[in-house]
Amino acid sequence: MNKALAAISFVVFAAPALAQMTPEGLWRNIDDKTGEAKAEIRIKDNGAGALNGVLERRLAKDAKPEDLCKECSDDRKDKPLLGLEIIRGAKKAEGKDVWEGGKILDPENGRNYTLRMTPIEGGKKLEVRGSFGPFGRTQTWTRVQ
Template identity: 75%
Template sequence: MRAVVLLLGGLLAAGTALAQMSPVGLWRNIDDKTGEVKAEIRIAEANGVVNGRIVRRLAKSAKPDAVCDECSDDRKGQRLDGLEIIRGARKADGKDVWEGGKILDPENGRDYALRLTPQDGGKRLDVRGSFGPFGRTQTWVRVE
């Protein structure tokens, strides 16, 4: 009986660790230029595809009713709180990397190619947005 309990406990712990090596969850994004915490973003998965929305903005300069004026697609005029900024990323075969989707920078309304890479046992997430050979990476921190 004790062996069964230990086995089940080990399987639960392993499952939790594996789940953490995923971009799914609540994250705080930190501006790579200023070091300021800007927002909390919730990333969710459905049918193997991850998408993410701004839950709330935390930047000191955030205006409560701000909308995406710079967006040129269906997100134009939508409130920034609740705005979907990550669309369509999928897990790469055999890697702990999600790619193939797009990430929106609501400050300029542009979509960038996206790559999400969990780090540090899933406590951090490298979020890379790129356009051709150019891009930048932010490290987001998981909200426990």
């Protein structure tokens, strides 16, 4: 009886901690140039084993609800920034807490970058790297509780 109770306790208390080491959830991205919060992005499984992320809330002072992705050149061209899918197709790397192989869109310039996401600090933060060839930039996003 005590072993069963211990096992149940482990599952109940450990599951939330384990679930945090994933990019799934709501994240606040911080502008790496100004240090200001820019947006909140919700990342979730797309049902096909990959992660997608949607711009759920814009936090920049100059953000307007009617803003469109004017610079986008794909199916997102002229779509509202709110609700825009900016992360597509990231998959977990085998044997690592890293998600890669997807793309991330910078709606300010319309470019898609190769994506790599790594949960850090026990899943409280997410390193998000967008790269184009040898060039890239990494932002650290904070999990919204």
